Amino acid sequence: MAETKINRERCKGCQLCVAVCPQGLIVLDKSLNKRGAQPVYFKGGKCTACGLCFQVCPECCIEVFNNE
Amino acid sequence: MKKAFTRPKSLRDVETHYCPGCGHGVAQRLVCEVIDQLGIRGKTIAVCPVGCAVVAYDYWNFDCCEAAHGRALAVATGIKRVQPDKFVFTYQGDGDLAAIGTAETVHTANRGENLSTVFINNAIYGMTGGQMAPTTLLNQKTATTPLGRDAQREGYPLKVCELLSRLPGVAFLERVALDSAGGIIKAKRAIHQAFVNQLEKKGFSLVEILSPCPVCWGKSALQAQQWLKEEMVKTFPLGRYK
């Protein structure tokens, strides 16, 4: 079991993580955050904790957790 | 659950002022990860540039000093010579390091000062609104080259690694690119090497990081990453130069 947590208010909506997630588990939110950006969220699913989303995030607002 | 990937301790938990998709945020995180891994936070002094990274001291949780535009390596030389036991590095953009600061860069490298430099090459002046930098590619459109950079008029892109590679005082030069997750991991390895070299008193080390500036390039974050990978590396080939 692994999962990714994204700080919604810090996200600037660059979407680099959306493109890099091999499992397609990060998607664009419909509503804007307080800063007016369209943030992304982790929709759940088979996260392998590969950390690619963490690597590309310029805001460092993604954390990846792993149980194993 | 266990944290597998998380913010390094040296990186303050604050929001940055960088544009969406900017490479500065990634490069600054990599610097922090290396400092944490080497356990040198307490003896680190960073010299920050003028450019978009001017307030890096607000993001880094270690001692920082601000230098006038282009003078970071001169300031770093002074700090390191007075306090040789400290770990001193500069973080500079291409306008800072390769335009107004060219003399400081070349002479610090040529003196073989025991310093490390993280050089962010985004082929443009980001902070001032996207004017041509010495590193702007031929035919690249900027605010001051609206028809594209023309070698006859504006000269050729300045290749810092190639230029410095001939200087005997230089210990290490590598060019990396924030063009993918893999490229980012390689960039961290190069920063690590440049920092270790100083701890081992090997002399001047510089890592040139090709870095996206989506807003000034007029591209989305993803398009900028792609352009970096496909176009920018043709002018600035990646790899070890010394």
Ligand SMILES: Cc1ncc(C[n+]2csc(CCOP(=O)(O)OP(=O)(O)O)c2C)c(N)n1
């Ligand atoms: C002495 C001096 N000259 C000019 C400027 C204006 N200026 C500020 S930042 C900058 C260039 C920044 O470009 P770069 O170093 O590539 O950094 P970036 O913003 O792209 O990260 C210039 C010319 C200044 N602040 N001080």
Ligand code: SF4
């Ligand atoms: S102008 Fe360019 S270098 Fe400056 S913060 Fe924006 S993307 Fe980054």
